[in-house]
Amino acid sequence: MFISSLALQLDGRLDGRVEAPGDSRERLLEFGFDYCYWSVNPEAPNYASQEEVFHDLGVSVLAGAAEGYNICLFAYGQTGSGKTYTMMGTPDSTGLTPRICQLSIFSYFSFLEIYNERVRDLLRGNDQKKPTPLRVREHPEKGPYVQGLSQHVVSDYKQAEHLLKEGISNRITAATHVHDASSRSHAIFSIQYTQAILENNLPSEIVSKINLVDLAGSERADPHYCRDRITEGANINKSLVTLGIVISALAQNSQMCSSSQSINSMLSEGDGSTVGSHSSSLSSSGRRHCFIPYRDSVLTWLLKDSLGGNSKTIMIATISPSYSSYNETLSTLRYAAHARNIVNKPRVNEDANVRLIRDLREEIDRLKSMLLNFSMRNPSPSLSDERDGSFSDIVLQNEIKVCA
């Protein structure tokens, strides 16, 4: 599920200036999202405070994690449009991440940044001026992860606050080293919860993860910048361009899937038959599903599950009210509109063994009822004996597996 937290009409005539008759800015463009916030002037009647944003988005992040889902919340927008303000806040105006941390004690925290396509641990200790880059790997079931990333157990808010501050200051220090602010890296703050539960009298665990992502700002490289700056800009653009391609491809696949689902349901309603399978890489219209180039950037690789898999994902698109930002604003809104079409498949992350036992128990019940039906419909012992025997064997084998 994707939620884009913005809904508005973009009016190029905001301050009455138009470049030329017939300019596209004369048109009123409409975009629909789930929430829209105006936080330019605190005196305005429709002013959205950080608290309001937390109430709408942060609370659903925490609720989803408590149910056992992976959640991702990321802020996208041009430089200076308020991503860090929304995600982290300021000393006077607490943002989403510290508010979520406040309610996330007894969990594991990790904090990394992606800078020039390299992953750095932001919680490796203050003495480490230049942290070593870490490798991204992919687990066949758990998906991409960062090898060697430090995990920190948090048991009260003071610890959480301390880690958050440490990570933010390390991020800024790393960026200052190359003469710029935090906008030059993508930061991912992760919280992992493990809940012990009892299911079918068996002890089990539900593990859920929250990814809070503050992306670097999108901007054009200025040829007058020094070489380091240009390299950073190129890497930021590369990952944001890849993010755009991934979002578009996922949105296209989701739309293809939903249209083939509706065609299938129309056909099956019509003649009672079922057509095709959604796991096929061909849609019912015969079009091939797009390849998703997750591995083209570290950012999209690490966010693979958040973007197109097992996660409930919220995208916050931040825009500037300034007329001079018209093009950037339009591009951000188009990005977010695409993202809104993505349909993820979140599932509760329960213990694999407990899931297997539940599935086997369900299969035993199903086979037992088939066996019963079969015996009732075929009372002749000579005819049913052989099949009864094979059903009973399967039931017995499953019962042995459950007990093992």
Ligand SMILES: Nc1ncnc2c1ncn2[C@@H]1O[C@H](COP(=O)(O)OP(=O)(O)OP(=O)(O)O)[C@@H](O)[C@H]1O
């Ligand atoms: N809604 C807001 N209310 C008050 N101040 C804001 C708001 N949005 C942004 N600011 C302020 O504007 C400045 C730029 O915002 P911020 O750092 O969040 O931008 P950003 O999108 O993260 O930029 P970058 O991509 O460069 O990191 C900061 O000083 C921030 O505190």
